[in-house]
Amino acid sequence: MKFTKMHGCGNDYVYVNCFEETIENPNAAAKFVSDRHFGIGSDGMICIHPSDKADFRMAMYNSDGSEGAMCGNGVRCIAKYVYDYGLTDKTRITIETKGGIKELDLTVEDGKVTWVNVDMDAPVLDAEKIPVNYDEEKQVIDKPVIVDGREYRITCISMGNPHGVVFVDSVDDLEIERLGPMFENHPMFPDRVNTEFIEVIDDHTVKMRVWERGSGETLACGTGACASAYACYLNKKTGKNVLVHLLGGDLQINYDEEKHTIFMKGPATKVFDGEIDLTEVLA
């Protein structure tokens, strides 16, 4: 299987061009290639497919092999891949995902895509759609949740995938390896959850660490940054435009209230191309 390793703010995936490659069991392949010791090493695998509804279609898999519906850093890297490898010459493209069709604007410098601005669509607060179960509440905004014997306040949002945003005093001393799985598998989330821990710096800047469903701590999460920026706005912690500092880089998130949509702008980076034999792994 030919692949390209790419990352968005350090959130790294193995990208496969499924116009040329066929993967029999993508869940098992994702788990294998993601292994940082025995595989290629990544937060998961992303397949680029043809689409009959948009210019391209994304299928994304976490490092545990589970399928995710949306990936913000992933769609930016797909934009870079399809332009840089000549699958399109358009600088405005659409990508079909299980979390809806996304529109992307590509910035090209010296013939290569460097930055991508994505219309990430409207944040969803409807508890049933996220999904989250909380005392039959229709929305979960700034509600108490007990984890590891301590009370946290959580705001739950779907950006095509489920997020729980938790405000903390400092993200630096967070025991994320211990706390992350407790949030991810909390009984209130029937499909597990991605958890963002947010430290507010000022009314337009936050620091974020994330524990991703199916991948653990990652250096960045695009959908998570969007959910967090909206949670900050809802809880009056920031204005509508927020610079999110992540462990692997920064994302600029802007909430357009008139259109009720969130824009995410960030980089997309290629690391290397490679080829791997999966016959024994998938046998």
Ligand SMILES: N[C@@H](CCC[C@H](N)C(=O)O)C(=O)O
């Ligand atoms: N890293 C991603 C989100 C990937 C999917 C997530 N782990 C899930 O299972 O929902 C991003 O950049 O948005």
